[in-house]
Amino acid sequence: MDLNRKQIRRIGNCLGFLLFPFFATSSFGQEIKRDTVVVESNGKFPVVTNGFWDNWFVGAGAGTQIYFGDHNRQMKIGQLFSPAFNFYFGKSFSPGIALRAAVGGFKIVGLTQNGSHSTGVVYDASRSLTKQQFNYYQANIDVLFNVSNVLGGFKEDRFYALSPYLGVGWMETSDEPTAGEVSLNIGFYNTFRLSSGLDLVLDMRGSMVNDRFDGEVGESKVEGIWATTLGLAYKFRRRGWEKPKTTTISYDETALAALRDRMSALERDNQALRKLLDDSKNQTITDVNLQNxxxxxxxxxxxxxxxxxxxxxxxxxxxxxxxxxxxxxxxxxxxxxxxxxxxxxxxxxxxxxxxxxxxxxxxxxxxxxxxxxxxxxxxxxxxxxxxxxxxxxxxxxxxxxxx
Missing domain, CATH: 3.30.1330.60 (OmpA-like domain)
Known part of the structure; x- marks a missing residue:
């Protein structure tokens, strides 16, 4: 095999290029001390905060509700239930805190004495009470506190989690006489894990509103609604939280020594090839056998x-x-x-x-x-x-x- 000087020089440059990363690694590797290890944090509470578009969720549910009005206590408890729904979307800012916006409502039933929202059906003539029914909706913002993650640390596969919440909203009737009032909300958001992205949700909410909301003013200053809905919530990607990690550096001394011997052999081969290039300045080189x-x-x-x-x-x-x-x-x-x-x-x-x-x-x-x-x-x-x-x-x- 005949090679001229230019061809040999190209081979030497190529080999030098290939060996450079090994030699660089060898020189840097000398700074690594024996038995030096970077320990990875395994605490259950620290997590890495995700970006703005991470940990969003959306959900909906349906169930029942009870309105606590001025005269509703005089009805049988089974007659106070009416249908309810809710729809919401939100974002978790950490394993312990989330914010959501929600709408809900539907229908309220009860009793009236002044005829507000009356259906015309007499319930108790001696007290001039007739049945009451009207539609309403509620829009609110809630802050959820995931006590399961706060107390027990984040676990991606946790089956049940409890998140009490507080919120403020606006309630408005859609039937005459119309009314709109600010509401204060408190509740319990219970999730049951079905998969990594889907939860079964039991939402129990209590809302306080001004006494005049149902069109009738009584002795109490506030009235309230207790609603319970069952539904599903979907968590968009990226979901969950990662624990902070650092790279763990470990090595086998025997394997490292073998690698150093191999690099030394490669370096000797490279030096021999460079010497061959220098010697070729004044002579013609033939029959160069590259074994590798x-x-x-x-x-x-x-x-x-x-x-x-x-x-x-x-x-x-x-x-x-x-x-x-x-x-x-x-x-x-x-x-x-x-x-x-x-x-x-x-x-x-x-x-x-x-x-x-x-x-x-x-x-x-x-x-x-x-x-x-x-x-x-x-x-x-x-x-x-x-x-x-x-x-x-x-x-x-x-x-x-x-x-």
């Missing part, structure tokens, strides 16, 4: 959540990678394996996303940098658990390695 292939080092290209678009930064690294592949004429095949984060998305979605990521890297290498398609093999693994440092971001990736 020049392989491109494995690379990891990561992607944003739910994305398969290759960033410009990743393209720069792929360009260097492509130069090494094209410079090696042995025809080594490289496998492009796509991955997705198992904790995000369904199994079907993760299969499609991991495949799309591998194909995106393939298209960049072939179409932009001219890597022969026969030297690339595409594979995908779908959603996987955290592969590196317990960090889900490093699982949204494509790993490229020689076969």
């Amino acid at each position: 292939r020049v392989l491109a080092a494995p690379i990891l290209i990561t992607f944003p959540i739910n994305k398969s678009v290759v960033s410009n930064e990743a393209r720069v690294n792929l360009g260097y990678f492509a130069d090494v592949i094209k410079g090696d004429k042995s025809g080594v095949v490289y496998k492009l394996t796509g991955y997705a984060d198992k904790g995000t998305g369904t199994s079907k979605l993760n299969q499609r996303l991991s495949k799309a990521r591998a194909e995106a890297i393939y298209q960049v290498l072939v179409n932009e940098f001219g890597v022969p398609a026969r030297q690339l093999l595409i594979s995908h693994k779908g959603g996987v658990n955290n592969m590196f440092y317990n960090d889900p971001r490093l699982s949204r990736a494509v790993i490229t390695i020689a076969q």
Whole structure:
């Protein structure tokens, strides 16, 4: 095999480029002290605060309610119940605090003495009482306090959670005589976990309103409504909370020593090749036998959540990678394996996303940098658990390695 000086110099530069990361790692590795470990926090209370678009939820429910008016205590308890509904959306700002906006209401039944909202049906003629019925709606803002998370720490798979809440709102009748009043609310928001994104919700609410709300003023200054609804709440992605983590550094001294020996051998080979280049200035070199292939080092290209678009930064690294592949004429095949984060998305979605990521890297290498398609093999693994440092971001990736 005959090589001229220019070809040998190109081989030396290429090998030097490949060895640089190993030598750099070796020099930095000398700063790592034996038995040095960064401890990961495992406390149950600290969490990482999510962004504004995380931890939103929406829900709806239906049930029954009782209105406590001036004369309603004179009715039998079974006659006071009327249908109720509620619809709401909100956001959790931490595992312990959430804010929601809600609308609800429907129909109120009771008794009236002055004929306000009367149905005309006499209930007690001796007291001039007739049955009362009117429609109303209520809009309110509530602050929820998740005492289960506050007292027990956040647990993603907790089946039951209790969240007392306080709120303020506006109640208005839609039948004549109309009325509108400010309401003060207190309640208990009970959730039962059905899945990671869906909860069964039992909402028990008490609302206080001015005595004149039903069109009749009595001795009490306030009247109230107690409503209980059962429904469902859906939590949008991103949901849940992550505990603060730091990278844990650990190593095997024997494996580290073997790696250092290997790097030393590579460095000696590189020095020998450079000496060969220097000696070739005044002579012609023939029959140079390279016993080892020049392989491109494995690379990891990561992607944003739910994305398969290759960033410009990743393209720069792929360009260097492509130069090494094209410079090696042995025809080594490289496998492009796509991955997705198992904790995000369904199994079907993760299969499609991991495949799309591998194909995106393939298209960049072939179409932009001219890597022969026969030297690339595409594979995908779908959603996987955290592969590196317990960090889900490093699982949204494509790993490229020689076969």
